[in-house]
Amino acid sequence: MGSLKALVKKAKKGDGEAFVLLVRQYEDVLYRTASRLLNNDEDVADAMQDTIISAYEKLHTLKNDEYFNTWICKILINRCNSLLKKNKGAAVFHDHLLPAEKNDGYGKLELEDALNSLNDVYRLALILYYIVGLNVKEISEFLKEPEGTIKSRLSRAKSILRTTYYKTEGVMVHER
Template identity: 65%
Template sequence: MAKLTTLVKRAKKGDSEAFIALIQQYEDVLYKVASRLLTKDEDVADAMQDAILAAYEKLESLQNDAYFNTWICKILINKCHRILNRNKAVFDVVEIENLQDGVHDSTLKMELEDELNVLNNDYKTAIVLYYIVGMNTKEISEFLKEPEGTIKSRLSRAKSILRSNHHKSEDVIGYV
């Protein structure tokens, strides 16, 4: 944590190498988030590029250096939503890693993708932030500026929808 805040402080002072080191630390997480929100590789690349550029330009606005990860993920999600709105695309969550480990049959994986695509954007966003980004409900609450109870409810309802739509494969949904 100390290394992170040190890098953020250095980057805020104009040290571009420190900013690059920060981005390299979170590059995989950013890619995973963008690739689950967007369907096209070009859109994923655009969203990541736009988010990194915006983060670089607005780094001074980050109030708590320890929340760099949350802050840049929020920028990325906003960029992804703009791309989705622009393309009028469907919010596409491919697979949740926690579920992927438990799914060995490609048919089940495809069915799971279909079920996830039935969820509305609020539920999918909560699922992505919780299972892929690894945020807890309090962090998601602060991130989305929604009450924590709302986030817990969305996660619960999303899991319930997945269970009811995919009841024949309870061994897969049991991981959620």
């Protein structure tokens, strides 16, 4: 399939097949990210379509080919934020994207509740770190925030989840 940098270089020169290969490498991450941020499948599809079209049209603006993943995720998150503002919706975590726990719906609902209880900045940090797969430095550059702030947000989010929810026999249970 070729290295990421080689595919980006080919795509920048107008190779549509190279661009398709690039998008295919990241479409699962893009889909999971959009699904975590948006309310319904139609909005997810719209955001992904807009992201891919925008990325194709603006690929020449990508300065460092190694950061294609970060760059396309930033476009996607901006699209998702635009849709959320337009729809005045709140982020919802969809069941089909949460880790399966013995195929019971209870664990998924509890995890969904736990994640939705987080402040937006904490939830976004977790999504970028665990779903998109960015490291702290990349998140810092992406959000234009100091690395210490990102580390703090990740730590605080995990702490909130640990103190508000505790794990019993493989199921997240909310403390009431």
